[in-house]
Amino acid sequence: MKIMVINGPNLNMLGKRNKAIYGDKTLAEIEALLGKEGKSLGVEIISFQSNSEGALIDFIQQHSVEASGIIINPGALTHYGFSLRDALDDSGLPVIEVHLSNIYAREKWRAKSVIASTAKGQISGLGWLGYVEALRTLVGELKKET
Ligand code: DQA
Numbered sequence: 001m002k003i004m005v006i007n008g009p010n011l012n013m014l015g016k017r018n019k020a021i022y023g024d025k026t027l028a029e030i031e032a033l034l035g036k037e038g039k040s041l042g043v044e045i046i047s048f049q050s051n052s053e054g055a056l057i058d059f060i061q062q063h064s065v066e067a068s069g070i071i072i073n074p075g076a077l078t079h080y081g082f083s084l085r086d087a088l089d090d091s092g093l094p095v096i097e098v099h100l101s102n103i104y105a106r107e108k109w110r111a112k113s114v115i116a117s118t119a120k121g122q123i124s125g126l127g128w129l130g131y132v133e134a135l136r137t138l139v140g141e142l143k144k145e146t
Contacts, residue, residue, distance in 0.1 A: 001042070001142060002067045003135065004093075005034055007049040008056060008075035008084075014100075022100045023127045030128045037132050041139045043068075053077055057087040064091035069138045071131060073098045078113045089118040094141065096134040099124040 007027060010017065015026035025033075031047045038045040046067065048059045056077070060070070070093050077084050078099070088095050095118060102125030103110040116122055121137070123130040 001139070002044045002046055002063075003038065003138060004060070004063055004067045004070045004072075005031065005045050005047045005131070005135075006056060006059065006070060006072040006074075007047075008053075008073060008077045008081070009051045010075050011073055012049050012051065021106075025128050030131055033128065034131055034135055037135055041136070043135075043139055045135075053081055053084050056084055060087045060091050064093060067093060068142050069093050070095045071098060071134045071138060072096075072115070073100070073131075074115050078103065078115055079109060080114060082114055085114050085118055088115065094138060095119045096138050097122040098130045098134050100127050100130065101125060 011027055014022055015024060027049060034045050046063055050056050070088065070091065072088065072095060074081055074084060097113065097115050097119040103113065104124065113122070123134050126133065
């Protein structure tokens with residue numbers, strides 16, 4: 001089983017970006033933790049990050065046949081990325097939306113997610129652990145189905 005782990009704009013800057021909000025782990029460190037967790041769950045993680053919405057959509061379209069589910073932190077595209085939202089919907093795969101920070105406890109404009117309506121669920125505010133919990137939950141659900 002393969003799970004896509006997708007990160008949107010500016011998440012390549014984790015570790016340098018406002019650490020009080022986003023934590024001190026780099027994206028490479030988070031991806032390594034997910035790879036380890038994936039191994040113990042018996043799934044393969046396909047990771048991708050881009051600052052461009054088109055590249056994120058291309059990646060989803062290219063991998064939606066081989067993958068069984070998607071974990072995505074869309075970055076600021078969360079709040080206005082309608083094309084990304086449609087690509088996730090078109091993939092037909094279960095999606096879990098993850099945010100390092102609590103998007104409901106920050107600026108008002110961050111409290112709206114255009115992605116949430118196509119996601120199975122959302123984890124917001126648990127830092128890097130949110131990705132790990134999303135992976136455990138998604139794989140658990142997928143294993144129940146097979
Ligand atoms: C974020 C929250 C977004 O509002 C922000 O634009 C990000 C990161 C998070 O992980 O908390 O880039 O998705």
